[in-house]
Amino acid sequence: MSAPDALHRFKTNLDMPRQLIKLEREHFRDPPATKDLVAVKGLRGGVAVLTVASFESFLKDLISEHIDELATRVDSSSFGKLPDQLQVTNTYNSLEEAMRGPRYSTATGRVNRLSNVKRAASFVYNDELNPESFGQSRNNPGKETVREVCREVGLTDIFKRLKERFEKRWGVAVSHSFIPDKLEEIVLRRHRAAHGVPGLNLSRADLREGIKFIRILGEVLDIELRHHFRQIRQRTSSP
Numbered sequence: 368m369s370a371p372d373a374l375h376r377f378k379t380n381l382d383m384p385r386q387l388i389k390l391e392r393e394h395f396r397d398p399p400a401t402k403d404l405v406a407v408k409g410l411r412g413g414v415a416v417l418t419v420a421s422f423e424s425f426l427k428d429l430i431s432e433h434i435d436e437l438a439t440r441v442d443s444s445s446f447g448k449l450p451d452q453l454q455v456t457n458t459y460n461s462l463e464e465a466m467r468g469p470r471y472s473t474a475t476g477r478v479n480r481l482s483n484v485k486r487a488a489s490f491v492y493n494d495e496l497n498p499e500s501f502g503q504s505r506n507n508p509g510k511e512t513v514r515e516v517c518r519e520v521g522l523t524d525i526f527k528r529l530k531e532r533f534e535k536r537w538g539v540a541v542s543h544s545f546i547p548d549k550l551e552e553i554v555l556r557r558h559r560a561a562h563g564v565p566g567l568n569l570s571r572a573d574l575r576e577g578i579k580f581i582r583i584l585g586e587v588l589d590i591e592l593r594h595h596f597r598q599i600r601q602r603t604s605s606p
Contacts, residue, residue: 373428374589380421384414384578388571397571411569412560415577419557422581423508426516429589430502433520433596437603438496445603446494450521453599460500460519461487509554510547513588522595525588532587537580550584553577 391410399407441449449457465487468480490497501519510526517525526546534540556569556577 373425373432374585376428377421377425377585378582380424381418381578381582384417384421384574387411387414387417388574388578392571408569411571411574412563414574415553415556415560415569418574418578418581419508419554422585423506425585426508426513426588427502429592430516430520431498433592434496434498434501437596437599438498440600441496441603443494446496448603448605449496449599452518452521456519457496457500458491461490461497464500507554508550510550513547513550517592520592520595521599522591525591528591529584529587532590533583536583536586546584549580553581 387410391407391414395403395407395410446454462484465480465483468483487497487500489495490500502516514525517523522528527543529546530541530543533546556573560569
């Protein structure tokens, strides 16, 4: 798979909250009648949840596809040319995940994890990329998760890197804190909606803006990651 596959799935997934907004607009007034409050709250809460869920899946897919593709090109002779942080992530996460065990596994006891630990140790000893060591435990796609996901593959100051491209697509200049702050706002909105307390503070305009923001953020992340991994491939293939 290639990175654009993740972007395509992401945009397809964003059609779900868009359709919910369309459904709510076509069938209910704004503000809604008292008899329609529960339905409107449910639809708007669903938009908030699905918007963030689409971005969460995208983050995992994007990193996974890039690492999977890179793993086919990197061997023990070129592993040392990878960014230092990528090497660190590959080594430490491989061992830590194997020793800790799968998050939702029913298997208990260290003996049940021996085969995975040995497999992880083999990746480390042989200087091989282990795709499973990247993008783990990303259940909260807020600003710190985005920073960490990118840092793990050697890409720092991600929001600063994205700002210029983001502004061109957003249509206006934004502050340096706008992208991470807006992302946190949208993720917090999801948390509240998921716990059944969206209220009517979720306006149609806010939800439409949230989808637009998440779509643009995904697009510019895709561009930046593709550029970053292209440079890595060039570095590892050079003599």
